[in-house]
Amino acid sequence: MPTESELDAITLDQLRAVPSEKWSTYPDAIGAFVAEMDFGTAPAVRRALHDAVDTGQLGYLSGPPVARMQEAYTGFAKRRFGWSVDPERVRPVPDVLAAFEATVRHLTPEGSPVVLPTPAYMPFAPFLHDLGREVIPVPFARDGGRSVHDLDAVDAAFARGAGLLVLVNPHNPTGRVFERAELEALSAVVARHGGRVFADEIHAPLVYAGHAHVPYASVSPTTAAHTVTATSASKAWNVPGLKAAQLVLTDDDAAETWQRRCTWTEHLAATPGVLAHAAAYDAGEDWLADVLAYLDGSRRLVADHLAAHLPEVGHTPPEGTYLAWLDLRRYALDRPTAWLREHAGVALADGRHCGAAGDGFVRLTLATPRPVLREILDRVTTALTTERRGA
Numbered sequence: 001m002p003t004e005s006e007l008d009a010i011t012l013d014q015l016r017a018v019p020s021e022k023w024s025t026y027p028d029a030i031g032a033f034v035a036e037m038d039f040g041t042a043p044a045v046r047r048a049l050h051d052a053v054d055t056g057q058l059g060y061l062s063g064p065p066v067a068r069m070q071e072a073y074t075g076f077a078k079r080r081f082g083w084s085v086d087p088e089r090v091r092p093v094p095d096v097l098a099a100f101e102a103t104v105r106h107l108t109p110e111g112s113p114v115v116l117p118t119p120a121y122m123p124f125a126p127f128l129h130d131l132g133r134e135v136i137p138v139p140f141a142r143d144g145g146r147s148v149h150d151l152d153a154v155d156a157a158f159a160r161g162a163g164l165l166v167l168v169n170p171h172n173p174t175g176r177v178f179e180r181a182e183l184e185a186l187s188a189v190v191a192r193h194g195g196r197v198f199a200d201e202i203h204a205p206l207v208y209a210g211h212a213h214v215p216y217a218s219v220s221p222t223t224a225a226h227t228v229t230a231t232s233a234s235k236a237w238n239v240p241g242l243k244a245a246q247l248v249l250t251d252d253d254a255a256e257t258w259q260r261r262c263t264w265t266e267h268l269a270a271t272p273g274v275l276a277h278a279a280a281y282d283a284g285e286d287w288l289a290d291v292l293a294y295l296d297g298s299r300r301l302v303a304d305h306l307a308a309h310l311p312e313v314g315h316t317p318p319e320g321t322y323l324a325w326l327d328l329r330r331y332a333l334d335r336p337t338a339w340l341r342e343h344a345g346v347a348l349a350d351g352r353h354c355g356a357a358g359d360g361f362v363r364l365t366l367a368t369p370r371p372v373l374r375e376i377l378d379r380v381t382t383a384l385t386t387e388r389r390g391a
């Protein structure tokens with residue numbers, strides 16, 4: 001399992017030597033924009049992939065790998081979240097966005113708008129526009145430093161005819177891990193309008209001590225009946241290129257419709273990916289525990305650094321995910337990410353792509369060796385304190 005010093009020892013040269021979106025898109029900058037970790041993956045996942053190659057399991061997706069994934073995921077959900085799920089209701093999909101597309105197309109009233117709490121994971125809004133759906137953005141309200149759902153605004157959006165709410169938990173980009181009571185309150189609003197929830201729980205395994213992931217569909221029979229849950233091993237075990245994810249159908253009607261209209265989506269999942277996900281859920285938790293402990297230290301490093309050197313940057317440490325959401329509005333930068341790429345040599349994700357509520361914010365992926373993270377923080381600090389002084 002990776003030790004802290006092993007993760008610390010990974011160098012920028014090593015990272016740049018492996019072709020990846022994170023390290024090749026901006027060759028002159030340190031890449032911290034895409035949600036990928038710089039720590040490889042768990043030994044169990046690597047073994048499963050080698051085994052898939054060695055035994056020739058490279059064909060179209062078939063029953064046995066799906067059954068392995070279903071058993072592995074239900075075991076993991078029970079152990080980790082206390083959530084009992086019927087294995088048959090765990091469906092393979094190639095990725096969360098494919099599950100989202102199928103959900104919008106087939107499990108919401110035709111043409112109905114979609115409620116999107118913002119700031120939101122970047123692709124949701126353009127994706128919905130491509131599907132011809134109106135997006136009703138609902139900016140998060142603030143409770144102290146925390147982002148919380150604006151229930152009145154969600155209520156108003158459903159009253160306008162929305163059919164679906166996108167609930168991302170743990171939340172990208174804010175890092176919130178919503179509490180049971182918050183989910184209950186949200187579910188009362190959804191249920192009042194007969195709406196449905198797409199629960200994107202891709203970051204569910206990445207939650208820090210002091211917080212607990214509560215699967216939305218597990219909250220009550222009501223939430224189970226109006227939710228489709230999408231999850232994946234891709235963030236926690238760092239394998240988004242393997243094209244596998246899981247859709248959990250706790251609603252009988254949705255399961256029936258899925259069976260009738262959406263099984264083509266299942267065939268887009270990759271056999272080695274499905275086997276790797278099974279291995280991650282079955283035998284990857286020790287690796288994950290070490291990585292989470294490291295990430296916990298890294299999120300503290302970010303918070304401590306900002307408090308000490310950049311107190312004008314608004315920041316609430318993430319409760320889950322390995323994303324730091326930084327409020328740079330005080331610096332009045334026209335295009336913060338472009339400015340930081342030019343002046344700090346650091347490539348971050350642009351909050352503006354998360355909706356108007358993200359304007360003036362940037363998202364930093366902190367799942368990188370701590371020496372690299374320190375370099376990122378130092379560069380950003382130097383740029384903001386020297387180049388922006390008096391601005």
Ligand SMILES: Cc1ncc(COP(=O)(O)O)c(C=O)c1O
Pocket residue numbers: 035094095096097098121168172200202232234240245
């Ligand atoms: C909240 C959220 N949903 C979905 C995705 C994309 O998942 P996938 O690659 O499975 O489509 C990401 C990737 O970062 C994400 O953060």
